[in-house]
Amino acid sequence: MPTTAKSTTLQIATLCLALTLPTAMLSAQPAGYNYDEAKVPAYTLPDPLVMADGTPVTSADQWPKRRAEIMDLFLQEVYGKAPGKPEGLHFKVIEQSDDAINGKATRKQVRVFFDADETVAMDILIYLPKKLVDAKQPVPTFLTLNFFGNHSISDDPAIVLSESWMRSSKEKGVVDNRATEASRGASASRWPVESIIDRGYGLAAIYYGDIDPDFDDGFKNGVHALYDPPAKDGWGSIATWAWGLSRAMDYLETDSEIDAKRVAVFGHSRLGKTSLWAGATDPRFSITISNDSGCGGAALSRRAFGETVARINTSFPHWFCDNYTKYNDNEGACPVDQHQLVALIAPRSVYIASAEEDTWADPRGEFLSAVHAAPVYQLLGTDGIGGETEMPPINKPIMHTLGYHVRTGKHTVTDFDWNSYMDFADQRWVK
Incomplete structure (x- = not known):
């Protein structure tokens, strides 16, 4: 070539x-x-x-x-122009434990509020290897979006059940556009959390619908509700989800347990489109991963x-x-x-x-x-x-x-994909 x-x-x-x-x-x-x-x-x-x-x-x-x-x-x-970091952005830890994933991990759930009045927010579910946290070693981390709520990536009963709108799916336990208890762990096959922990990496997961529900409503819901309707060159949903990943990165930079210099942004399908745009617009992401x-x-x-x-x-x-x-x-x-x-x-x-x-x-x-x-x-x-x-x-x-x-x-996302991404991170980050 x-x-x-x-x-x-x-x-x-x-x-x-x-x-x-x-x-x-x-x-x-x-x-x-x-x-x-x-x-x-x-x-x-x-x-x-x-x-x-x-x-x-x-x-x-x-x-x-x-x-x-x-x-x-x-x-x-193509993607449209998004606003910058909102002045009212702030964070609250809503749950945490040092005994998750069979004692191998710590778990933290952080609510990211996009405005001072706390009208719109997203939740970040964070798993980190306990041995690295205990040793006070900042953890290189995969930051991801998911399709059916943080509770869907693991059957861990402590994960907050999402109350956000999501696409109805009998297979995923979503009824009338809302998650049910049957949703827990429904997408776990795509998220080998224990393997990620065993490899010495963290996982930070966000339900993309917290940022912007995935349907065409004229940009009136999600974080768009805080802003004027977009112009013809204004942010579409992919740019909005990518904007949300940058707001998550704003939080990760404040968390001493996470190595903010070694964060990989990952997404599958439409969220793979999102991860690429996030990597392009935010230089803080060290690795960008696009799956299908x-x-x-x-x-x-x-x-x-x-x-x-x-x-x-x-x-x-x-x-x-x-x-x-x-x-x-x-x-x-x-x-x-x-x-x-x-x-x-x-x-x-x-x-x-x-x-x-x-x-x-x-x-x-x-x-x-x-x-x-x-x-x-x-x-x-x-x-x-x-x-x-x-x-x-x-x-x-x-x-x-x-x-x-x-x-x-x-x-889909398979163990082969994840093992390849972790091999790539091993090579690029040299832990």
Whole structure:
């Protein structure tokens, strides 16, 4: 893969056809969408290393100006602009224990209030390895959002049962958009809390619906209730959830038991889109992890493979800013693409993960974002993705400053994913 500024603007078709995937990756998905590599349209990616006026970026000193140009385009055209840290932000520990997870962990539940009047808040559930806390060693921590409440990630009966709106699900014990006791531990298969503790890491989890309930209501609920309705370039829900992760980071920086210099932000699916935007907008996150994030996340939009910009804006009109609808069935007109989102995080570490059967999320497009972000990482003195240009074998992670794997299975989070993320953290953080 060429690494010069000029060479990153290129016709991608030749490279794409060289990156063949196993037949299993062409599994059935929603009809009417493209899953055939031969039908991927020819496209040219906007070059992260060419200024808006055409000037090539050839030194690290030039990158901050180019980065600002790219960031402004994402703010204006894709995710939308969020407010800063609210003046009324404050925190309260609402529960804690030094005897959790079979005595291996401490548990703390922190309520983050977004306003002085305490009208809108989110809860952070924090597990830390007890042996590190007792030794007064600040703990490197994974900060995550979840889909069905903090109580769903573990059957620990002490976790506060969420009272926030959530999508009804018999499987998850959610009735009439509210959690029930049957919700406890309903998503535990995605959250190997004990394994994370055993590896010497902390876990800080937040229900994303505390920040902004995931339905289109014209931005009247959640934290949006504290602000004026967003303009066409105002924060959509993904930017709002990312804003909430930054507010969580505000808390983590105050907690002496957590190593705030070693916090990895992690998300799956729409929350993987969120983690990437959080990593791009908040330099305090040391590692950014995207699990099966697809369209609007790690996957290149111009490939129009699987889920498309038009589909995502139609099905979830609240996720992105209103300006993003200009690129429905018109991806080539968008001034940015997702490799530039990954590049915004440089030189900090990013891990992108795909699933073999998750063609809706376009695994190849996710990998290509890392490939085409790599020249920025190399310009800034890192090893990028190690010069890789071909997707790795199934279940064989690539681990450089940019990490990537495609594993067996479907659109979910598995122990393989988590073990890979912890291996990556071991390598990047060197505990």
